[in-house]
Structures are given as structure tokens and as C-alpha cells.
Amino acid sequence: MKEEVAATVSAPHVNSSLKRAENRAKWVSYLFCFPAVTLMFIILLVPIFVAAGLSFTDYSLGNPDMNWLGSKNYEVIFGRSSYQKMIWATVTYVVVVVPVSIGLGLGAAMLINSVGRLGEIYKTIYFLPVMAALLAMALVWDLALHPTVGIINDFLSLGCGSGVETFFSFGWIPFVDGSQSWYATSCADEFPNWIGDRDYTMPVICFIGIWQAFGFNMVLYLAGLTGVPRELYHAAAIDGVTNGWDQFRLVTWPMLGPTTIFVVTITSINSFKVFDTVEALTWGGPAKSTYVMMYAIFEKAVKENLVGFGSAITVVFLGFVLIITFTQRYLVEKRVHYS
Amino acid sequence: MINNFSATQALRHTILIIGALIVILPFYAMLSYSMKSPHEIETNTGGFFGDQKPMVDEWCVKANNPSGVRPSEELKQSCTKTPVVFNYQSAFTKAPLVRYMLNGVFVTVSIFIIQVLIALPCAYALAKLKFWGRDAVFMLVLFCLLIPVHAIALPLYIMLSKVGLINSYAALIIPWTISVFGIFLMRQFFMTIPDDLIDAARIDGMSEFSIVWKVMLPCAIPALMAFAIFSVVAHWNDYFWPRIAVTSDRNYFTPPLGLRMFKGDSDGDVYGPMMATATIIVTPLIVAFLLAQRKFIEGITLSGMK
Numbered sequence: 021m022k023e024e025v026a027a028t029v030s031a032p033h034v035n036s037s038l039k040r041a042e043n044r045a046k047w048v049s050y051l052f053c054f055p056a057v058t059l060m061f062i063i064l065l066v067p068i069f070v071a072a073g074l075s076f077t078d079y080s081l082g083n084p085d086m087n088w089l090g091s092k093n094y095e096v097i098f099g100r101s102s103y104q105k106m107i108w109a110t111v112t113y114v115v116v117v118v119p120v121s122i123g124l125g126l127g128a129a130m131l132i133n134s135v136g137r138l139g140e141i142y143k144t145i146y147f148l149p150v151m152a153a154l155l156a157m158a159l160v161w162d163l164a165l166h167p168t169v170g171i172i173n174d175f176l177s178l179g180c181g182s183g184v185e186t187f188f189s190f191g192w193i194p195f196v197d198g199s200q201s202w203y204a205t206s207c208a209d210e211f212p213n214w215i216g217d218r219d220y221t222m223p224v225i226c227f228i229g230i231w232q233a234f235g236f237n238m239v240l241y242l243a244g245l246t247g248v249p250r251e252l253y254h255a256a257a258i259d260g261v262t263n264g265w266d267q268f269r270l271v272t273w274p275m276l277g278p279t280t281i282f283v284v285t286i287t288s289i290n291s292f293k294v295f296d297t298v299e300a301l302t303w304g305g306p307a308k309s310t311y312v313m314m315y316a317i318f319e320k321a322v323k324e325n326l327v328g329f330g331s332a333i334t335v336v337f338l339g340f341v342l343i344i345t346f347t348q349r350y351l352v353e354k355r356v357h358y359s
Numbered sequence: 360m361i362n363n364f365s366a367t368q369a370l371r372h373t374i375l376i377i378g379a380l381i382v383i384l385p386f387y388a389m390l391s392y393s394m395k396s397p398h399e400i401e402t403n404t405g406g407f408f409g410d411q412k413p414m415v416d417e418w419c420v421k422a423n424n425p426s427g428v429r430p431s432e433e434l435k436q437s438c439t440k441t442p443v444v445f446n447y448q449s450a451f452t453k454a455p456l457v458r459y460m461l462n463g464v465f466v467t468v469s470i471f472i473i474q475v476l477i478a479l480p481c482a483y484a485l486a487k488l489k490f491w492g493r494d495a496v497f498m499l500v501l502f503c504l505l506i507p508v509h510a511i512a513l514p515l516y517i518m519l520s521k522v523g524l525i526n527s528y529a530a531l532i533i534p535w536t537i538s539v540f541g542i543f544l545m546r547q548f549f550m551t552i553p554d555d556l557i558d559a560a561r562i563d564g565m566s567e568f569s570i571v572w573k574v575m576l577p578c579a580i581p582a583l584m585a586f587a588i589f590s591v592v593a594h595w596n597d598y599f600w601p602r603i604a605v606t607s608d609r610n611y612f613t614p615p616l617g618l619r620m621f622k623g624d625s626d627g628d629v630y631g632p633m634m635a636t637a638t639i640i641v642t643p644l645i646v647a648f649l650l651a652q653r654k655f656i657e658g659i660t661l662s663g664m665k
Contacts, residue, residue: 037561037562038558038561038562041561041567042489042561044567045488045489045490045567046488046489046490048484048488048566048567048568049484049488049489049490049493050490051480052480052481052483052484052488052567052571053480053481053484053485053496055477055480055481056477056478056480056481056537056542057481057496057499059477059536059537060499060500060503060537060539063508063515063533063534063536063537064503064506064508064511064537064539065503065506066514066518067511067514067515067518068506068511068514070514070517070518071511071513071514074514074517081517081520124378128375128378131371131374131375132375134371135368135371135372135375138372142375142378142379144649144652145379145382145383146378146379146382147648147652147655147656148382148383148386148645148648149382150659151592151644151645151648151655151659152386152596152641152644152645153595153596153598153614153615153618153640153641153644154596154598155596155598155615155618155619156389156615156618156637156640156641157385157389157637157641159618159619159621159622159633159637160385160386160388160389160392160634160637161385162622163388163392163630163633163634164384164385164388169400169401169402169403171388171403174403231381231382231385235382236659236660239656239659239660240660243660289507293507293509293510293599295509295598295599296598296599296615299598299602300619300622314509314599317512317513318599318602318603321513321516322513322516322603322606327513327517330513331513331514334510334511334513334514337510338506338510338511341505341506341507341510342505345505
């Protein structure tokens with residue numbers, strides 16, 4: 021087939037017609053790229069400049085006059101305590117969700133890899149949250165975690181007054197006062213109001229985020245693990261690396277480097293974008309403890325029409341995202357190349 | 360494998376099973392709540408299916424009794440149904456759920472089709488045609504890959520409201536029409552298709568336009584399928600952008616927005632129908648995933664291949 025084509029191509033008249041086709045293709049390529057390039061400018065690039073420009077003003081929709089504020093919006097973001105809390109909440113969420121969901125994803129991938137064909141079942145189950153609409157599942161968690169009617173507290177209180185309480189109070193460990201433990205005090209009083217109590221809200225939002233994200237990381241790690249050559253383990257064994265932890269530390273983990281860098285980047289960006297759970301469950305509260313940036317942009321700019329201020333948050337947000345991606349690019353080029 | 364069964368293996372399964380139970384818990388709760396009566400939800404009784412003891416639908420009574428006087432026994436009788444029927448019926452009658460679902464289908468399908476129409480020719484040009492400025496266009500694509508659309512939602516919202524498009528299908532679709540990722544992905548795929556194939560098509564007198572749609576597109580079906588899953592899952596489940604783009608007009612609500620409305624009134628009675636709605640919204644993708652797992656995992660993790 022290939023030779024046939026080559027033969028026809030060498031015939032002179034065909035050659036010239038191909039030339040003509042290629043010339044025509046030159047013009048066609050601009051036509052082909054035009055819609056995509058135009059949309060890239062209008063939808064992706066122009067908005068960045070719009071946001072950057074508006075962030076120095078007090079613009080609001082439907083208000084004809086707008087004033088130049090200079091850097092005042094940014095001073096408010098970095099200076100006023102409620103917005104420092106916003107950055108703090110966002111960073112906390114990212115710093116908790118990224119390592120935990122990646123650790124769990126990697127752990128699950130390695131366990132699944134080691135249990136043979138049955139692993140497929142776990143893989144399917146762990147991937148379910150990735151497919152489900154996060155908003156819907158957040159509302160389910162909300163109900164399940166309800167302080168009085170929720171099944172979680174109902175389930176936890178089942179253990180009260182029995183051996184389960186004794187066990188989880190850890191009073192059996194020497195020098196531990198079991199009656200002061202979390203489980204014992206909860207049993208004596210009541211189990212927490214998970215979403216309304218400021219001590220628990222952020223952990224719960226993080227938990228839902230981890231619950232949703234780790235299956236995705238697991239699948240990426242499973243793909244990464246198939247790329248680790250078996251022979252490396254044999255070679256390591258010859259060098260005396262036989263225990264599981266050393267195998268992981270010296271072979272598996274370094275070989276997964278490229279996967280890890282990618283997983284960290286995508287999970288970080290997704291975590292920065294957290295919105296659904298906060299908007300549906302906490303409205304940024306209590307006491308701004310879950311006031312993450314995406315929610316702040318929505319609340320300030322869309323609900324309260326403080327577009328200028330919201331734009332400033334957008335710019336700060338974009339800054340965070342760019343830092344992450346450039347770090348990734350740098351690491352990819354610098355270090356992780358094992359092939 | 361069974362011979363290899365050992366303490367370690369048992370421990371591994373124990374950990375994996377505990378994990379699986381935690382992952383499944385909300386799905387179990389959602390299904391269970393969607394079948395229970397308000398009373399059972401409030402008291403946490405009835406097991407998984409609930410008792411299914413017929414109950415009086417207060418909304419139905421109220422709707423058929425506009426005068427507000429004591430409703431007749433007959434009316435109460437006609438408004439009596441089992442909890443599971445009550446929940447799923449209310450999901451469709453309390454809110455125009457069918458409309459929301461159709462909106463969701465329309466928006467996700469439109470987004471995907473437009474993405475392909477725009478990305479495919481550009482990807483072909485970048486992969487197979489030589490023209491001045493090609494590297495610049497490709498650099499632009501690589502740069503745009505760094506910009507998450509969610510992050511620039513606010514300026515997009517302002518631009519769309521300046522042209523009067525907020526609360527419309529256009530607002531839901533426009534920001535997603537350009538998939539830089541799609542361009543990148545298809546370009547990588549087209550690079551693997553031999554030039555001879557294209558030359559042969561040219562000799563046959565095909566125009567570049569028909570080469571894209573009649574030669575390249577059929578070759579790219581596997582990659583397109585994966586991209587379709589990626590795109591559809593992302594936009595069916597998306598809540599952030601619809602929440603911003605559709606501020607008031609319920610006619611343009613997508614399924615997650617419709618579901619969110621149940622949370623507004625914290626009236627305990629709404630839990631059942633809310634969970635029924637959640638089940639209805641989540642089910643299509645979950646079922647599709649269970650049927651074509653490999654394809655779905657491939658599609659969702661597609662972004663991992665760059």
C-alpha cells in the first residue's frame with residue numbers, strides 16, 4: 021500500500037497536483053485555525069486582562085461611573101482579616117486535600133495491584149465518586165452528617181456504653197484518661213454538629229473533597245504502576261533490597277515521579293477551585309472558616325455586585341494557579357526523567 | 360491465588376473493604392433516603408427500604424383543597440401513597456426536573472459538538488499542514504492550557520452580561536466552546552496518522568475540508584470517544600459555572616441547579632424528594648460508567664496523558 025502510494029507520487033503530473041494541493045492547504049490552514057484562535061483570545065485571554073483592569077476599580081454591573089482605586093482592592097485582600105481568613109481557608113483546604121488524597125490514591129493503587137483480579141471490584145467502587153455530581157453527593161453528606169437525624173451520628177452513638185466505647189476511648193492504653201477522650205465525651209454529651217460547629221466544618225469539607233478526589237489519583241497511579249518494569253524489582257533484590265518498604269522507597273516511588281508531579285498539579289488546581297461543597301453546605305461559614313476563594317468571588321462579585329473587588333480576588337487566584345503550573349513545568353524539565 | 364491466601368492478603372482486603380464501605384456510604388444513604396417516608400428519615404428507622412407504609416401527601420392535599428378547611432377523608436385517601444412513590448413523584452412535580460434534565464442534555468451535547476467542530480480543523484492544521492505562524496498558534500495552545508476556565512468565570516460573566524446573554528443557553532455553552540485541551544489532544548493523535556494517507560486523499564481530489572471530516576475524523580473515533588466522556592462528565596456535573604451564568608431564570612436550570620433548590624427550604628419533609636432528585640441526576644453517568652468502565656476511566660484520566 022505504502023509503496024503504491026510512493027509510486028504514484030513520483031509520477032510528474034501527480035506530483036504537481038500534490039504541490040497545488042499543498043499550496044491550497046496553506047490558505048486553508050489559516051481558515052482552520054481562525055475560529056479556534058479567535059475563541060482562545062475572546063474566551064481565555066481577554067478575560068484575564070478584563071479582570072486585571074477591573075481589579076483596580078470599584079466597578080459594578082449597571083453602575084455607569086467607576087472609579088480608579090489603584091491597589092486598594094489588593095490592600096483589602098491582604099490586609100483585612102476576613103480576606104486573610106479567605107486565603108488561609110483556601111490554602112488549608114489545598115494543603116490538607118492534596119497530600120491526603122494523593123497518599124490514599126497511591127495506597128489504594130498499590131493495595132489493588134497486590135490483590136490480583138479482585139482488585140477490579142475495588143477500583144470500580146473507588147472511582148464512583150469521581151463520576152457522581154459533587155453537588156448531589158455534598159447534599160447527601162450534609163444529610164448523613166446532620167447532628168440529629170444523620171446516619172453518621174446515629175451509627176456512632178450505637179457504640180456508646182458498650183465495649184466499642186471502651187475501645188475507642190483508649191482508656192486501656194496506660195496513662196490515658198479514657199473519660200476525657202473524644203469518643204467518651206461525645207457519648208456523655210452529644211456527637212458533633214459536623215457542619216455547624218466551627219471546629220469540624222473545615223475538616224468535613226476537606227473530607228468530602230478527599231472522598232471525591234482520591235479515586236481519580238488512584239487510577240492515575242495504577243496506570244503509573246504498570247509502567248514500572250518488573251525487572252527493576254529483581255535487580256533490586258539482587259542488590260539486597262527485599263523488604264517492602266525499601267522496595268517502595270528505592271524503586272516504586274522514584275519510578276512514579278512523573279505521575280506524582282502530574283497528580284500533584286492537577287489535584288492542587290482542582291482543590292483551589294473548591295466551590296460546590298462550600299456553596300451548598302456552609303456558605304463560607306461558620307466565622308469564615310470555610311470562606312474559600314471561588315466562593316468569595318461568587319459572593320462578592322455575583323451576589324453583592326462588587327465586581328472590582330471580585331476581580332482582584334480572581335487575579336490573586338490566577339496567580340496561585342500559575343505558580344503551581346510553572347512549578348510543575350520546572351520540575352518536569354529539571355528532574356523527573358528516568359527513561 | 361486462593362492458595363496464596365495469607366494473613367497479609369487478608370489484611371489488604373480488610374483495608375480495601377473498609378475503604379469501599381466509606382466510599383459507598385453516601386450512595387447507600389442517598390438511595391435509602393430516597394425511598395423512606397419523612398418520619399422514617401427523621402427517626403432513622405426503617406432499614407434500607409423503609410417500611411413503605413402508605414402515607415398522606417400533604418402537598419397533594421393542600422393543592423386539591425384551596426379553601427383551607429379541614430380536608431375530607433376522601434381527599435386524604437386519594438392523596439395516600441407509599442413513600443417511594445411520593446419521593447420520586449415529588450421530584451418530578453415539585454420542580455420541572457424533566458426540563459432540567461433536558462437542559463442538561465442539550466447543554467452538554469452542544470458543548471461537545473461545538474468543541475469538536477472548532478478543535479478538529481485546528482488540530483489537523485497544527486499536526487499536518489505547514490504554514491507560517493504554526494508554531495505561534497501551537498505556543499498559544501500550550502499557554503491557554505494553563506488557564507482554568509473556572510478561574511476566569513467572573514470576567515466571562517461580566518462580558519456575557521454586557522452583551523445581555525446571562526440567563527440563556529448561550530451563557531451556559533459559550534465559555535466551553537473552545538477546548539484547548541481538545542485541540543492539544545487531537546493534534547497529538549493526528550501526528551500519529553501517516554502523511555501518505557492524506558496525500559492519497561489529496562490525489563483523489565479531496566478538499567482539505569473533506570479530509571478533516573471524512574478521513575481524519577473516522578481515524579480519530581477512539582480518541583474522540585474518550586474526549587466525549589471527559590467533556591460530558593465534566594459539564595453534566597458542573598455546578599459552578601451554571602450557578603453564575605443562570606442567576607434567576609429557572610427555564611435554563613441544569614440538573615445540579617435544580618437539585619440545589621431543594622436545599623433552600625430547610626423543611627424536613629423535602630429530604631425524601633431531594634434525595635430522589637439526587638439519585639435521578641447521578642444515575643445516568645454511574646450506570647454508563649458501570650457499563651463501559653474501561654472507556655470511562657480512559658476518558659476521565661485523559662488529562663493525565665499530556
